[in-house]
Amino acid sequence: MEFICVDNISFSYDDRDLEKPTKNAVSDFSLSIKKGEFVSLLGHNGCGKSTVAKHLNAMLLPDSGKVYVDGDDTSDEDKTYDIRKKVGLVLQNPDNQLVASIVEEDVAFGPENLGIEPDEIRKRVDEALKTVDMYEYRDHAPYKLSGGQKQRVAIAGILAMQPECIVLDEPTAMLDPNGRSEVMSTLIKLNKEKNMTVVLITHYMEEAVLSDRVVVMDDGRVLTQGTPEEVFSQVELLKKHRLDVPQATELAYKLRGCGIKFEKMPLTADECVAMLEEVLR
Amino acid sequence: MVRDVAFGQFFPGKSLIHRLDPRAKLIMLVAFLVIIFCTFTYPSLLIVILFTVMFILLSGVPAKFYFKSLKVIIFIVIITSVLNMFYGTGTPLFEWGILKITLDGINRAIFVSIRIVCLILASSCLTFTTSPTDLTDAIERLMKPLGKIHFPVHEIAMMMSLALRFVPTLLEETDKITQAQKARGADMESGNIFHRVKAFIPILVPLFVSAFRRAYDLATAMECRCYRGGFGRTRMKVIHMSKRDVLSFAAMGLVICGVIICNILLPAVL
Numbered sequence: 188m189e190f191i192c193v194d195n196i197s198f199s200y201d202d203r204d205l206e207k208p209t210k211n212a213v214s215d216f217s218l219s220i221k222k223g224e225f226v227s228l229l230g231h232n233g234c235g236k237s238t239v240a241k242h243l244n245a246m247l248l249p250d251s252g253k254v255y256v257d258g259d260d261t262s263d264e265d266k267t268y269d270i271r272k273k274v275g276l277v278l279q280n281p282d283n284q285l286v287a288s289i290v291e292e293d294v295a296f297g298p299e300n301l302g303i304e305p306d307e308i309r310k311r312v313d314e315a316l317k318t319v320d321m322y323e324y325r326d327h328a329p330y331k332l333s334g335g336q337k338q339r340v341a342i343a344g345i346l347a348m349q350p351e352c353i354v355l356d357e358p359t360a361m362l363d364p365n366g367r368s369e370v371m372s373t374l375i376k377l378n379k380e381k382n383m384t385v386v387l388i389t390h391y392m393e394e395a396v397l398s399d400r401v402v403v404m405d406d407g408r409v410l411t412q413g414t415p416e417e418v419f420s421q422v423e424l425l426k427k428h429r430l431d432v433p434q435a436t437e438l439a440y441k442l443r444g445c446g447i448k449f450e451k452m453p454l455t456a457d458e459c460v461a462m463l464e465e466v467l468r
Numbered sequence: 469m470v471r472d473v474a475f476g477q478f479f480p481g482k483s484l485i486h487r488l489d490p491r492a493k494l495i496m497l498v499a500f501l502v503i504i505f506c507t508f509t510y511p512s513l514l515i516v517i518l519f520t521v522m523f524i525l526l527s528g529v530p531a532k533f534y535f536k537s538l539k540v541i542i543f544i545v546i547i548t549s550v551l552n553m554f555y556g557t558g559t560p561l562f563e564w565g566i567l568k569i570t571l572d573g574i575n576r577a578i579f580v581s582i583r584i585v586c587l588i589l590a591s592s593c594l595t596f597t598t599s600p601t602d603l604t605d606a607i608e609r610l611m612k613p614l615g616k617i618h619f620p621v622h623e624i625a626m627m628m629s630l631a632l633r634f635v636p637t638l639l640e641e642t643d644k645i646t647q648a649q650k651a652r653g654a655d656m657e658s659g660n661i662f663h664r665v666k667a668f669i670p671i672l673v674p675l676f677v678s679a680f681r682r683a684y685d686l687a688t689a690m691e692c693r694c695y696r697g698g699f700g701r702t703r704m705k706v707i708h709m710s711k712r713d714v715l716s717f718a719a720m721g722l723v724i725c726g727v728i729i730c731n732i733l734l735p736a737v738l
Binding site: 272282283284289296298302 | 629695
């Protein structure tokens with residue numbers, strides 16, 4: 188069985204003021220995630236990405252369908268905290284998810300809630316802070332840190348609970364380019380070195396390219412999924428749903444329209460340069 | 469920019485006072501505040517002053533920060549001591565119409581002003597040397613017995629530490645909104661007091677809306693990190709009483725005894 192299995196879920200935020208039935212935020216959505224995988228969930232605002240993220244750690248329960256995490260049904264209330272321990276969720280705004288006035292005390296918040304022994308918490312906190320390269324800031328006040336640093340502290344706060352999977356809901360949306368690359372390299376390191384399962388929700392194509400598998404969502408459903416190469420070669424489909432492709436792919440697509448032949452679509456600037464060199468030779 | 473507030477600020481350090489158990493500090497502060505108001509003779513007042521000077525020196529926090537925290541209340545000190553000066557009884561030393569100054573009045577003024585100054589210095593010493601988290605932790609532990617009568621001790625301590633955590637964030641946000649409203653032509657610097665209060669509304673409304681949004685986000689983040697109230701929660705930093713704390717309690721005891729003995733043996737000035 189897969190580590191996370193989302194089986195045909197539908198969900199709507201019910202609004203009691205409205206007489207007419209509200210539109211589903213997610214409908215007939217299925218997804219399965221293997222251990223150690225790096226999956227990106229892509230789509231524009233309001234397509235249901237965040238709703239899916241909150242289903243993965245039992246913050247929301249589906250109206251119909253089931254979500255299983257490591258074999259446990261998320262609707263089983265006895266398992267809620269086990270599931271949240273296994274699947275950590277990092278939110279968009281780093282400022283709003285830090286609870287303590289000192290970095291290391293914030294990172295300790297999760298393990299403290301789990302009732303872990305003080306010595307063990309200390310060890311986990313130090314380890315988590317070292318993993319995200321924030322160890323030297325352990326006694327700083329969070330409000331004095333940059334956005335990227337704050338978001339890395341938030342990630343450390345989840346890591347200290349030693350989850351098996353980390354879900355990030357647009358963690359880079361409020362960050363500057365520097366902060367964004369700091370967070371992305373932390374995630375890649377986690378996935379490659381610690382074999383952590385990562386689910387990244389984003390609307391930056393450049394970030395999705397770095398993952399093993401891209402799932403594109405539109406209007407609460409899966410539009411297409413596959414490796415970044417497979418997904419981003421379907422330029423017409425993505426354009427039809429008002430989604431972008433990475434700039435390099437876009438350039439290649441336009442050049443192809445002018446009659447220049449590419450064997451496959453480039454995803455990053457470096458790849459694109461190499462391919463153009465080949466073509467122009 | 470986050471504004472500079474001296475009172476309630478924390479200065480990280482390694483001094484003797486910093487290393488005391490926050491619970492011990494809190495208990496001693498309360499005891500000291502009580503004893504300050506039990507001084508009725510000049511020798512006992514002197515003991516209190518000496519003790520205050522001693523822990524200021526021991527705290528290792530530059531004296532200028534203590535003066536800064538006094539600056540805020542200097543007017544209160546002056547007004548109360550002037551008022552007290554005219555309220556004395558006994559034979560007047562000077563007299564202008566209905567105003568008369570007596571020896572008793574002068575004594576009162578001196579006692580009141582020194583008491584207030586020592587009170588502020590002692591409380592500043594606590595906040596200067598104790599991190600907010602330690603302080604709320606200490607309050608939570610000291611109030612634990614109240615939990616038996618279903619008083620929400622953990623919840624209150626958690627609320628306090630979250631409030632302290634968000635002070636700089638919300639101050640920063642207030643500055644941002646103020647600038648945004650100024651950029652849209654809001655006038656906050658001119659007009660009378662009512663005008664200025666009214667000009668503050670366009671800042672308060674967005675601030676409240678965003679504070680609620682933050683609270684919602686924070687609650688989600690806390691739930692994601694398995695928060696479920698104080699039950700079954702452990703702490704990373706375990707605070708425990710050590711020899712240092714016992715010694716400082718002993719010093720405090722000496723001060724209390726000294727003040728009481730002075731009060732009994734010498735005639736009360738007040």
